[in-house]
Amino acid sequence: MSVVQAGAPELRPPAHRLDRRVVRYWTLRAGGGWLLLLVAQSVWLLLAHDGRRDAHLVALLVTAVVGVAHTCVMPSWRYRVHRWEATPDALFTQTGWLVEDRRIAPVSRIQTVDTTRGPLEQVLGLTNVTVTTASAAGPLIIQGLDHTTASELVAELTRLAQDTEDDAT
Amino acid sequence: MSAAATSADEETPWRRLHPRMLLVHPLHELVRALPLLVATLVVGVSTGEGGLWSLVASAGAVLLGPLRWYTTQYRITPKQVQLRRGLVQRQVTAVPRERVRSIDVTAHLLHRMLGLARVEIGTGSNERGAEGRLKLDALRAADADRVRAELFRTDMDGPRARELAAFQPAWLRYAPLNVGGPVLLGLLAVLLNEVHLEPWDTAPAHALADQLRGAHPWTGVLEAVLVAVVCTTTASTLFYAVMFGNFRLSRLPDGALQTAHGLLTTRTVTVEERRIRGVEIGETLPVRALGGARCVAVTTGLRPGRGGGTLLVPSAPVAEVRRLAGEALGDAGPVECALTPHPRKALRRRIVRAVTVGVAVAALFAAAVRWSSLPVWPWPAVAAVLPVAVLVAFDAYRSLGHAQAGPYLVGRSGVLVRRRWALSRQGVVGLRLRRSFFQRRAGLVTFIATTAAGRRRYTLPDLDVAEAVRIAREVTPGLLDPFLTPAAAATGAVGDEALPHARSARSGTRSAGEG
Structure with missing residues (x-):
C-alpha cells in the first residue's frame, strides 16, 4: 500500500460502537443529576427570606442553562466517541467526550473481567464490562453493551486470558 | 517428585517469633500511655472517662501479648512462606516463594535494645491493604538475616556483598x-x-513575642x-x-540490591534485581538548584504509592545518583541518554495555560475589588506574578523529554519535582493515549504506560500523535498493529474526523449525525 503523504501509520478508533440505548442512559443520568440540583436550589430559593433572592435566581438560571446544555450535548457526543474492539491479542477501548481516552491492554496481561449492571441499566438492558490488568492505573471499562454482546465478550476474554500465565507483576 | 516436595513442605517445622518480643508490645503500649499515666497519677489531672478507657485498652493489649505470641507461627517450606496466627479464628497465609519480591528488615529503638528486628516480606500482590505482605514482628536480628538469606537463597558464608555507595557528609x-x-x-x-x-x-516565648x-x-x-x-x-x-547518616547501598552476590539506613530505627531493604522494572530520579526544585537528586527503584510488592518505589539513594549529588541508578539497572543508557524534546506546541500550551490562569485569577480579584470590600492589592500582585508563571512554563517545557534506550522507555517532566523515569518494556501491562479538547486541536497526545510497579502509570505529556504511536509500537511490539491504518488519509489535522474512515463491517448500527 503506497502512502502518498509522508507519515507514520495512524491509530484508528476501535471498530465497535456501544448499544444505542446507552445514549438514553446517559441522558437520564445527567438529566436526573441536574434535576436534583435544580430542585435543591429551588427549595433553597423558597426558604431564603433575606434580600438575596436575585442571586439565587441567577444561580438557578445558570444551573438550568448549563444542565440543559450538558444533558443535550454530552450523551450524543459520548456516543460518537465511545468505542471498543477485541482481538485475540488485545483489547482496545475509546471513551470520554471532552477528554478522549484510548486504552489498549494485551489480553495476556488481563487479570479480571467483570460485568456490572446498575438498576437503571437493567431497565434499559445494558451491561458494563470492566477489564483490569495488574496495574491499579487504568482498568478498561466498556459501558453500555447489550447483554448478549457483553457475555460473549466476557467469555471470549476469559478464555483467552486463561491461556497465559505471566501478568508482569 | 511433586509428592516429595509436598511432603517436604509438610515436614518443615513451624517456628515462633522471638519471645523477647513479648516485652516490645507492653513497652510500646506503656510509652503510648505514658502521658496519660503521668497526667492521672503524678499531676492528678482528671482526664475523664476517655483517658481511663484508653488505659484499660492499653492494659488489655499488654495482657493479650503472650496469646498473640503463642498463636503466631511461621515457616519457610521449599515452595512457600507460611504464616499462621489467631486463636479463635485461625488464619494461614501462604505465599509462593516465587512471589517474594522484597524483604524489609526494620528495627525500632526498642527492637534494637532487645536485639530484635521486624521482617516484612513483600509479594507481587497489588492489593492496597497489607494483604500482599507478610509481617514477622519480631525475630532475633540474626534470625531476620537468616530468613532473608533463605528466601533469596543466599549462601551466608559465601562471598560478601559489594558496596556500591555509602553516605558522605557532603x-x-x-x-x-x-x-x-x-x-x-x-x-x-x-x-x-x-x-x-x-x-x-x-x-521566654512571651518575652520574645512582646519584643x-x-x-x-x-x-x-x-x-x-x-x-x-x-x-x-x-x-x-x-x-x-x-x-x-549511615546509608549504604550494596549488591548481594546473588543479584539482589540492598539498602541499609537509619541511625535510630534501622531499616534494611533487599530487592531482587530481576524484579526491578526501572528507576526514577527525582529532583525537587531547591535540590535541583543545588545539583542534587534522589533515586527510587521501580518495583512491585512494596507499599504502593509511597514515593513510587524503593528508595535507592537519598538526596545526593546528581552525578552520583545517576551512577547508582545505572548500576541498579545494569545499564547506564536509560539514565544518561539524551532525551528527545517534545513539540514546540507543548510549550505554547504551557504558556497559554499559565497566562490564562493568571489573568483569570487577577480578573477575579479585580472584580471582587469592584463589588466588595476586598483590599485592592491582590490583583496587581497576581498580575506581577504572571512573568514568573511564564518562566515556570518555559521550565516545564524544558523538562519534557523522552527516549528509548534498549528495553527501557525513558521520560522526564515536572517543575516543582522533576522526575526522570526509566521503565522496562516487560513491565508494561497496558497503554493509554489521552487527548483533551485542546490537545486534539493542537495535534498532541498524552502517552501513558501502565504497570504493576512503582507509580502504576508513567506519563509522557504532549507528544506528537505520530511519535506517540511510534513509541507505543516499540514498547509493545505487535500490539497496535491490528488497529493501525496507513497515514494516507492524514490531512494534517488529526481530530474527531478520524472516525469516518474507520468503517467496520460489524458496526452496523445507525450512525446518524456523524461527519
Whole structure:
C-alpha cells in the first residue's frame, strides 16, 4: 500500500460502537443529576427570606442553562466517541467526550473481567464490562453493551486470558 | 517428585517469633500511655472517662501479648512462606516463594535494645491493604538475616556483598531542602501538645513575642521568618542525618540490591534485581538548584504509592545518583541518554495555560475589588506574578523529554519535582493515549504506560500523535498493529474526523449525525 503523504501509520478508533440505548442512559443520568440540583436550589430559593433572592435566581438560571446544555450535548457526543474492539491479542477501548481516552491492554496481561449492571441499566438492558490488568492505573471499562454482546465478550476474554500465565507483576 | 516436595513442605517445622518480643508490645503500649499515666497519677489531672478507657485498652493489649505470641507461627517450606496466627479464628497465609519480591528488615529503638528486628516480606500482590505482605514482628536480628538469606537463597558464608555507595557528609548540604524537617516539627508540636507541654506558653516565648510586637512591624515579620527558617533547617538536617547518616547501598552476590539506613530505627531493604522494572530520579526544585537528586527503584510488592518505589539513594549529588541508578539497572543508557524534546506546541500550551490562569485569577480579584470590600492589592500582585508563571512554563517545557534506550522507555517532566523515569518494556501491562479538547486541536497526545510497579502509570505529556504511536509500537511490539491504518488519509489535522474512515463491517448500527 503506497502512502502518498509522508507519515507514520495512524491509530484508528476501535471498530465497535456501544448499544444505542446507552445514549438514553446517559441522558437520564445527567438529566436526573441536574434535576436534583435544580430542585435543591429551588427549595433553597423558597426558604431564603433575606434580600438575596436575585442571586439565587441567577444561580438557578445558570444551573438550568448549563444542565440543559450538558444533558443535550454530552450523551450524543459520548456516543460518537465511545468505542471498543477485541482481538485475540488485545483489547482496545475509546471513551470520554471532552477528554478522549484510548486504552489498549494485551489480553495476556488481563487479570479480571467483570460485568456490572446498575438498576437503571437493567431497565434499559445494558451491561458494563470492566477489564483490569495488574496495574491499579487504568482498568478498561466498556459501558453500555447489550447483554448478549457483553457475555460473549466476557467469555471470549476469559478464555483467552486463561491461556497465559505471566501478568508482569 | 511433586509428592516429595509436598511432603517436604509438610515436614518443615513451624517456628515462633522471638519471645523477647513479648516485652516490645507492653513497652510500646506503656510509652503510648505514658502521658496519660503521668497526667492521672503524678499531676492528678482528671482526664475523664476517655483517658481511663484508653488505659484499660492499653492494659488489655499488654495482657493479650503472650496469646498473640503463642498463636503466631511461621515457616519457610521449599515452595512457600507460611504464616499462621489467631486463636479463635485461625488464619494461614501462604505465599509462593516465587512471589517474594522484597524483604524489609526494620528495627525500632526498642527492637534494637532487645536485639530484635521486624521482617516484612513483600509479594507481587497489588492489593492496597497489607494483604500482599507478610509481617514477622519480631525475630532475633540474626534470625531476620537468616530468613532473608533463605528466601533469596543466599549462601551466608559465601562471598560478601559489594558496596556500591555509602553516605558522605557532603550529602548533608541537600538536607535542609528536604521536606522532612517541617513534618518533623509538626510531629514535635503534636507530641508536645499531647503531653500538655506548650513551649509557646512559657515566659521566654512571651518575652520574645512582646519584643517582636514592640519592634517595628517589618522587623517583627523578618525575625519571625528567620526563626522559622532556622527551625525548619535544623529539623530537616537533623531528620536527614538521623535517617541516612549511615546509608549504604550494596549488591548481594546473588543479584539482589540492598539498602541499609537509619541511625535510630534501622531499616534494611533487599530487592531482587530481576524484579526491578526501572528507576526514577527525582529532583525537587531547591535540590535541583543545588545539583542534587534522589533515586527510587521501580518495583512491585512494596507499599504502593509511597514515593513510587524503593528508595535507592537519598538526596545526593546528581552525578552520583545517576551512577547508582545505572548500576541498579545494569545499564547506564536509560539514565544518561539524551532525551528527545517534545513539540514546540507543548510549550505554547504551557504558556497559554499559565497566562490564562493568571489573568483569570487577577480578573477575579479585580472584580471582587469592584463589588466588595476586598483590599485592592491582590490583583496587581497576581498580575506581577504572571512573568514568573511564564518562566515556570518555559521550565516545564524544558523538562519534557523522552527516549528509548534498549528495553527501557525513558521520560522526564515536572517543575516543582522533576522526575526522570526509566521503565522496562516487560513491565508494561497496558497503554493509554489521552487527548483533551485542546490537545486534539493542537495535534498532541498524552502517552501513558501502565504497570504493576512503582507509580502504576508513567506519563509522557504532549507528544506528537505520530511519535506517540511510534513509541507505543516499540514498547509493545505487535500490539497496535491490528488497529493501525496507513497515514494516507492524514490531512494534517488529526481530530474527531478520524472516525469516518474507520468503517467496520460489524458496526452496523445507525450512525446518524456523524461527519
